[in-house]
Amino acid sequence: MDTDTIIRQLEYEADKHKNDRLFTGQTNITALCRDLIPKMKELKRYEDLEQDGRLLELPCKVGDTVYTINTLPSSKKLIGELEADAFFIALCMMEKRFDKTVFLTKEAAGAALKEMEGRA
Numbered sequence: 001m002d003t004d005t006i007i008r009q010l011e012y013e014a015d016k017h018k019n020d021r022l023f024t025g026q027t028n029i030t031a032l033c034r035d036l037i038p039k040m041k042e043l044k045r046y047e048d049l050e051q052d053g054r055l056l057e058l059p060c061k062v063g064d065t066v067y068t069i070n071t072l073p074s075s076k077k078l079i080g081e082l083e084a085d086a087f088f089i090a091l092c093m094m095e096k097r098f099d100k101t102v103f104l105t106k107e108a109a110g111a112a113l114k115e116m117e118g119r120a
Contacts, residue, residue: 003044010037059098062086067109069101069116077116079109 001009014033049055060066061084068080082088092102103109 003040003047007037007040007044010040056093058089059093060084060089060104062089064104067103067106069103069109069113071101077113079106079113081106 010033014030014037017029017033020029046055064084065081066084066088068082070078070080092098098104099108100112103112
């Protein structure tokens with residue numbers, strides 16, 4: 001069943017049971033449906049974004065610590081540590097730098113650095 005159908009069904013059930021008299025301890029179907037409807041609409045929005053190719057899964061969140069390897073040919077390769085901001089994350093994604101010169105853990109950066117030095 002698709003999300004739009006689920007939303008319509010929840011709206012129908014909420015309306016259908018709005019006058020029900022329930023005993024203590026029983027689930028209030030109308031309240032349950034009314035609680036689920038906005039959550040399902042939000043899910044539908046994300047599904048639409050994904051279908052349109054406009055939903056991205058970021059490798060980290062703003063404020064996370066990331067580890068970088070400098071790639072300047074004239075300098076000794078070092079691991080740097082920085083706090084990722086939105087611009088940095090977007091730039092690294094566009095340039096496909098994650099897991100090449102930008103890493104989510106210091107260990108991953110260290111392993112990549114060893115590999116780079118082994119090829120040099």
